[in-house]
Amino acid sequence: MKLAIVEGDGIGKEVIPAAVRVLDALEMDVEKVYLELGYGKWEKTGSAITDQDIEILKSCDCILFGAVTTPPDPNYKSVLLTIRKELDMYANIRPIKPLPCVDCNFEREDFNFVIVRENTEGLYSAIEEIGEDASYTKRIVTRKGSKRIAEYACKLAKSRKNELTIVHKSNVMKSDKLFLDVCRETASEHEVEYSDELVDSMAYKLMVSPEKFDVIVTTNLFGDILSDMSGALVGGLGLLPSANIGTEHAFFEPVHGSAPDIAGEGIANPIAAILSLKMLLEWHGDIMQAGLVEEALESSLNMGVTTPDLGGSFTTEEVTEAIVEHIEIK
Amino acid sequence: MKLAIVEGDGIGKEVIPAAVRVLDALEMDVEKVYLELGYGKWEKTGSAITDQDIEILKSCDCILFGAVTTPPDPNYKSVLLTIRKELDMYANIRPIKPLPCVDCNFEREDFNFVIVRENTEGLYSAIEEIGEDASYTKRIVTRKGSKRIAEYACKLAKSRKNELTIVHKSNVMKSDKLFLDVCRETASEHEVEYSDELVDSMAYKLMVSPEKFDVIVTTNLFGDILSDMSGALVGGLGLLPSANIGTEHAFFEPVHGSAPDIAGEGIANPIAAILSLKMLLEWHGDIMQAGLVEEALESSLNMGVTTPDLGGSFTTEEVTEAIVEHIEIK
Numbered sequence: 001m002k003l004a005i006v007e008g009d010g011i012g013k014e015v016i017p018a019a020v021r022v023l024d025a026l027e028m029d030v031e032k033v034y035l036e037l038g039y040g041k042w043e044k045t046g047s048a049i050t051d052q053d054i055e056i057l058k059s060c061d062c063i064l065f066g067a068v069t070t071p072p073d074p075n076y077k078s079v080l081l082t083i084r085k086e087l088d089m090y091a092n093i094r095p096i097k098p099l100p101c102v103d104c105n106f107e108r109e110d111f112n113f114v115i116v117r118e119n120t121e122g123l124y125s126a127i128e129e130i131g132e133d134a135s136y137t138k139r140i141v142t143r144k145g146s147k148r149i150a151e152y153a154c155k156l157a158k159s160r161k162n163e164l165t166i167v168h169k170s171n172v173m174k175s176d177k178l179f180l181d182v183c184r185e186t187a188s189e190h191e192v193e194y195s196d197e198l199v200d201s202m203a204y205k206l207m208v209s210p211e212k213f214d215v216i217v218t219t220n221l222f223g224d225i226l227s228d229m230s231g232a233l234v235g236g237l238g239l240l241p242s243a244n245i246g247t248e249h250a251f252f253e254p255v256h257g258s259a260p261d262i263a264g265e266g267i268a269n270p271i272a273a274i275l276s277l278k279m280l281l282e283w284h285g286d287i288m289q290a291g292l293v294e295e296a297l298e299s300s301l302n303m304g305v306t307t308p309d310l311g312g313s314f315t316t317e318e319v320t321e322a323i324v325e326h327i328e329i330k
Numbered sequence: 331m332k333l334a335i336v337e338g339d340g341i342g343k344e345v346i347p348a349a350v351r352v353l354d355a356l357e358m359d360v361e362k363v364y365l366e367l368g369y370g371k372w373e374k375t376g377s378a379i380t381d382q383d384i385e386i387l388k389s390c391d392c393i394l395f396g397a398v399t400t401p402p403d404p405n406y407k408s409v410l411l412t413i414r415k416e417l418d419m420y421a422n423i424r425p426i427k428p429l430p431c432v433d434c435n436f437e438r439e440d441f442n443f444v445i446v447r448e449n450t451e452g453l454y455s456a457i458e459e460i461g462e463d464a465s466y467t468k469r470i471v472t473r474k475g476s477k478r479i480a481e482y483a484c485k486l487a488k489s490r491k492n493e494l495t496i497v498h499k500s501n502v503m504k505s506d507k508l509f510l511d512v513c514r515e516t517a518s519e520h521e522v523e524y525s526d527e528l529v530d531s532m533a534y535k536l537m538v539s540p541e542k543f544d545v546i547v548t549t550n551l552f553g554d555i556l557s558d559m560s561g562a563l564v565g566g567l568g569l570l571p572s573a574n575i576g577t578e579h580a581f582f583e584p585v586h587g588s589a590p591d592i593a594g595e596g597i598a599n600p601i602a603a604i605l606s607l608k609m610l611l612e613w614h615g616d617i618m619q620a621g622l623v624e625e626a627l628e629s630s631l632n633m634g635v636t637t638p639d640l641g642g643s644f645t646t647e648e649v650t651e652a653i654v655e656h657i658e659i660k
């Protein structure tokens with residue numbers, strides 16, 4: 001496996017080394033390619049990501065990515081959006097399930113769902129008309145784009161409880177009818193049980209009965225909102241991993257950002273980055289290793305070895321070492 | 331006050347009579363104009379709302395509205411969207427605060443915030459291109475539309491904690507920069523303290539720390555999603571009232587729908603409709619009466635007189651009578 005590693009900015013520089021330490025402990029055959037991208041690079045060189053960087057990323061099988069800081073400067077090109085676009089990463093996958101011993105301010109039954117977010121269209125079209133008195137954004141739904149995300153979601157559903165929830169707003173936007181219809185057709189073809197929900201109602205239902213859902217498929221911005229919101233169900237955004245899947249490449253990153261407020265203190269929670277590594281291993285077919293990472297992570301949680309955001313008093317490094325030790329014993 | 335009363339479909343026919351019973355107990359000088367609108371009317375006459383209905387609504391000061399059922403038929407014209415448009419109801423106001431003795435599956439500090447949703451633009455433009463292979467919706471942000479909702483939100487903030495949170499997605503949509511800028515300018519003019527949040531991050535923060543917010547201003551669909559989601563914080567969508575405010579008219583309705591599954595059983599929770607009446611009274615300047623309604627409602631909750639959705643065994647009528655009795659004693 002040829003792996004691109006991008007720490008990025010802020011706590012990216014802390015949680016990615018932690019994930020790499022865990023990867024090293026697995027003693028796999030990995031060629032690592034380090035790249036600097038993000039705000040730090042922009043300050044030094046005037047660009048956050050170059051065409052050459054894109055070429056290097058394309059030459060790798062997959063990418064492990066930390067977080068980047070995005071300045072308010074309107075000329076700054078988003079690193080994340082650039083990579084998603086250039087590498088045609090059409091599926092954004094966000095699994096949401098509780099971790100052992102992690103409190104959150106919710107009482108709820110056990111749940112385990114995955115948000116499959118279309119990652120290339122919708123309101124992320126970048127087709128805009130900007131004016132003094134009025135500005136417009138073109139929201140795009142295509143049959144092709146809807147079809148490939150629906151296929152992805154259905155295949156995932158078949159490997160799970162075979163249940164798909166299609167989230168849309170077709171009572172207001174007729175354009176979402178195309179998305180809904182294509183998802184329904186695809187689910188029928190794959191013999192996946194499906195139902196659909198309006199995005200507003202879904203936001204409510206996910207918060208009150210997350211246990212009712214298995215695989216959720218939706219358009220770009222709705223997936224963005226619903227997945228961040230779901231961080232509340234597991235006790236923090238700092239715990240959610242994600243994968244961006246393309247036709248040829250895949251990109252793994254924690255959902256959290258670069259957290260400049262705690263960067264450099266050595267207390268960032270590495271769990272989301274390590275769970276992102278776990279998704280990477282699964283994607284690559286290294287199921288046993290992925291299982292080992294999850295087990296090691298759960299064991300460290302069960303022993304109470306946690307960073308301050310989870311009420312613990314351990315550092316990023318100490319949490320990582322506890323996980324690594326568990327892997328090395330096995 | 332000339333008041334249009336629209337029960338609509340399903341439990342609208344149960345909760346609106348309850349709210350009217352409470353209004354009657356206040357012995358105010360109200361001219362009531364009953365109108366039939368919605369799916370029931372559509373089945374009988376082929377239209378859910380006519381031009382003549384619109385004229386009648388326009389001749390009234392305000393509207394108390396239940397809920398309507400929207401069939402999946404693409405030719406069906408949404409009653410709600412028609413009224414909002416025809417009566418230029420640009421502000422959708424949704425106050426969210428916990429009710430006494432109502433459990434929800436959240437542990438959280440006391441909170442009290444209001445979502446001020448722009449109600450005429452954004453993705454509700456109805457400007458769409460619908461095709462076999464691709465469909466588009468034009469998302470609209472205008473200076474004028476942003477200005478009037480920002481003004482409304484700032485005035486509301488001044489009557490409360492003077493804190494405004496502007497919710498947008500301008501890191502992805504440059505069009506939202508217009509909304510953000512106009513809201514910031516307006517807040518400065520009114521000397522309201524403000525900050526801004528990306529909609530994804532806001533969805534998370536509202537769920538984990540609702541007590542941090544006072545007045546929230548946002549675009550149409552974001553307001554739709556955030557307000558339904560907030561139903562989870564108060565123990566149910568069945569408890570949230572809303573107001574649609576126009577330049578000349580105002581329209582009050584529970585956030586919940588027509589709930590065909592429980593319609594006709596006499597067990598619908600009338601609280602959201604009665605709280606909508608309370609908002610109507612406030613809007614009309616009947617502050618004392620509004621206070622009395624709230625007090626009566628809280629006293630019935632404190633006595634445990636609740637419908638099954640809140641764990642009680644009382645009917646819509648019994649809950650209403652408990653509230654009315656409290657008003658009559660005063």
Ligand SMILES: CC(C)[C@H](C(=O)O)[C@@H](O)C(=O)O
Pocket residue numbers: 078080081224501502530
């Ligand atoms: C940083 C931002 C452009 C991005 C998005 O909106 O997709 C982020 O919120 C995410 O969900 O990965």
Ligand SMILES: CC(C)[C@H](C(=O)O)[C@@H](O)C(=O)O
Pocket residue numbers: 171172200408410411554
């Ligand atoms: C019924 C629907 C058109 C409406 C909306 O999307 O505005 C509803 O969800 C609401 O929030 O009032």
